[in-house]
Amino acid sequence: MADKPSIPKGTRDFTPLEMARRMHIFDTIRTIFKIHGFLPIETPAMENLSSLMGKYGEEGDKLLFKILNSGDFKGKLTDRELTDTPAGRLGSMISEKGLRYDLTVPFARFVVQHRNEIIFPFKRYQIQPVWRADRPQRGRYREFYQCDVDVIGSNSLLNELELIQIIDEVFAALGLKVVIKLNNRKVLAGIVKMIGEPERMTDITVAIDKLEKIGMEKVKAELEQKGLKPEAIEKLEPVLKMMGTTEEKLDFLEKFLKGSETGLNGLAEVRKLFVYMEADLPGAAVEFDLTLARGLNYYTGSIFEVKSAEMEIGSICGGGRYDDLTGIFGLEGVSGVGISFGADRIYDVLLQLERFPERSELDTTLLFVNFGEQEVQHIIPILGRLRESGITSEIYPDQVKMKKQMNYANSRKIPYVALVGEQEVKDGVVTLKEMESGNQEQLTPAQLVEKLSPAK
RNA sequence: GUGGAUGUAGCUCAGUUUGGUUAGAGCGCUGGAUUGUGGUUCCAGAGGUCGCCGGUUCAAGCCCGGUCUUCCACCCCA
Known part of the structure; x- marks a missing residue:
C-alpha cells in the first residue's frame, strides 16, 4: 500500500x-x-x-x-x-x-x-x-x-x-x-x-x-x-x-x-x-x-x-x-x-495575537445563485459588469438546491448573495440579499454595481 | 548535531495505568424536516489499517524495539 x-x-x-x-x-x-x-x-x-x-x-x-x-x-x-x-x-x-x-x-x-x-x-x-x-x-x-x-x-x-x-x-x-x-x-x-x-x-x-x-x-x-x-x-x-x-x-x-x-x-x-x-x-x-x-x-x-x-x-x-x-x-x-x-x-x-484583518482581498463579495439555464444567460453579462468595476463576484456553477448554494456563500463568508429567478429576469432586476442582516432589496444591474463598488 | 516529550475520525481530545469481543465524545461533514432563502433547532448517516515497520502474547490502540512527524530544551537563528 x-x-x-x-x-x-x-x-x-x-x-x-x-x-x-x-x-x-x-x-x-x-x-x-x-x-x-x-x-x-x-x-x-x-x-x-x-x-x-x-x-x-x-x-x-x-x-x-x-x-x-x-x-x-x-x-x-x-x-x-x-x-x-x-x-x-x-x-x-x-x-x-x-x-x-x-x-x-x-x-x-x-x-x-x-x-x-x-x-x-x-x-x-x-x-x-x-x-x-x-x-x-x-x-x-x-x-x-x-x-x-x-x-x-x-x-x-x-x-x-x-x-x-x-x-x-x-x-x-x-x-x-x-x-x-x-x-x-x-x-x-x-x-x-x-x-x-x-x-x-x-x-x-x-x-x-x-x-x-x-x-x-x-x-x-x-x-x-x-x-x-x-x-x-x-x-x-x-x-x-x-x-x-x-x-x-x-x-x-x-x-x-x-x-x-x-x-x-x-x-x-x-x-x-x-x-x-x-x-x-x-x-x-x-x-x-x-x-x-x-x-x-x-x-x-x-x-x-x-x-x-x-x-x-x-x-x-x-x-x-x-x-x-x-x-x-x-x-x-x-x-x-x-x-x-x-x-x-x-x-x-x-x-x-489575533491581529489579522477580518476580511482579505481574496474574499468574494457577491455570489449569484444558480436557478437554471435561462437565468444564467441573463446573469453572465451582469457578472462581467461587476468584475469590470472591481467587484469580486461569482456564480454558483451548478443548479442545485438553494440551501446548498446559500451554505456555500455562508462558509465562504460571502457577504452578498444575488437572486435572479424568473420574476427578476422579467423585471430586469436582481434581488440582493445581505447575508449578515438577511435584508433584501431589488436593484437594477447599474444600482448593484454602484452599491458594491469598492470605496474610492 | 545532543537530550526529552508527542502521534487515536477532517479538527480538538477521551480510552493506554491493571493487554481481552463490534475504539468513543464534541465540533465539522452528508442527507432529511424545509422544491425561491443560509446561520438556530430536531432526526438520520458517513467517516478510523489507533503515525509507520517489526517483536512479545492465545490475544496489542495499550507492552518492547526501530523509524517518521510535530513540539520542548541546548546550539543557532528569521
Whole structure:
C-alpha cells in the first residue's frame, strides 16, 4: 500500500486562508519597501556551493542544504575515493550546488555579477524563500520566506536610519509592538581589543549575547571555559554590568574605548544614528543593546534585531552593515547595509495575537445563485459588469438546491448573495440579499454595481 | 548535531495505568424536516489499517524495539 502522502520535515503547505494572511504580510512589507524607492530583484533558489560555503560561519555550513549532482556522480569517483573519503568531504565531491541560506549573500553575488548594469547606490528588495537544514521548532522552519531590503554602494548612516524607519513603518502597519535593538560591531571589536583579547571576538560576543538569558555568572564561566584570560574577563565585567539610559551607556563606553580608534568610530556611528532619529522619532522603542551580537560573521558595522514586545518567539527581523561582502566575489570596497523580515515568524505572532484583518482581498463579495439555464444567460453579462468595476463576484456553477448554494456563500463568508429567478429576469432586476442582516432589496444591474463598488 | 516529550475520525481530545469481543465524545461533514432563502433547532448517516515497520502474547490502540512527524530544551537563528 502506498504511504500516506507527506512533505519534508520543516516545510508546510498553505491553505487559501493561510495564503490570504501571508499575502497581507507580504503586501504590507512590499508597499513600504516601494515607497522608500527600493527595487525588486529575484535570484535562483540554488546557488553554486562555492558561493555559499564559508559565509555563515562554521554552524552555517552545516545548515546548508546541498544538492546532489545529477547524472552518474558516483562514476566519476574511484572506489578508493568512495570508501576512504570522510563523509563530510565526500559531500563536496558529489555536490556542487546548494539551496540559498539567506538573501544577502546571493544579493552580494548578484551585485558583483551585474555591477555594470546597476546604478549605485543600489536599493533593492527581495522576497523569496530560503532553506536551512535546522531542527524545526515553533517559529523555526526549514523553508521560510525572508523579505530583504538592502542599500549597497553607500557608507551613509542615512541608510541605517531609513532601515529603522522601514522597520517602524512595517510593524506599525501590521499592528505589532516591537523593540528595535541596535548595536555596532566596531564597538564590540573595540571592547575585545581593550580587554586584550582582540582575536576572540566571536566567542566573546556569543557569550555576552546570552547575558540576559543565563546571567553574569554563567557567562563568565563560559568565557573561562573558552580559554579567556581571567584578567580579560575581569576587565569585561564592568561593560557587562553597564546599566542606564542609552546616553549613559554611550558615555561609559566613550571612556572605556579610549585607545581603540575602531571602537570610538563605532560609538560615533551609534550616536549619530540616535541624533538622526530625534528628527523623526520612531514609534517603536529603539534600544542600544551591547549584548546584541548576531552570529553571521560578515557584519562589520551597525547591527539590528527586532523582537516582538508582546510575545516570545525570537527575532522577527534582523540585519546589519557589511563592508566587504562583495569582496569575496571579487568586488572590493563596496559597503552595504540591509535587514531581513522573517515573514513566517511575523505570521506566527499575528496569528497568536489575533491581529489579522477580518476580511482579505481574496474574499468574494457577491455570489449569484444558480436557478437554471435561462437565468444564467441573463446573469453572465451582469457578472462581467461587476468584475469590470472591481467587484469580486461569482456564480454558483451548478443548479442545485438553494440551501446548498446559500451554505456555500455562508462558509465562504460571502457577504452578498444575488437572486435572479424568473420574476427578476422579467423585471430586469436582481434581488440582493445581505447575508449578515438577511435584508433584501431589488436593484437594477447599474444600482448593484454602484452599491458594491469598492470605496474610492 | 545532543537530550526529552508527542502521534487515536477532517479538527480538538477521551480510552493506554491493571493487554481481552463490534475504539468513543464534541465540533465539522452528508442527507432529511424545509422544491425561491443560509446561520438556530430536531432526526438520520458517513467517516478510523489507533503515525509507520517489526517483536512479545492465545490475544496489542495499550507492552518492547526501530523509524517518521510535530513540539520542548541546548546550539543557532528569521
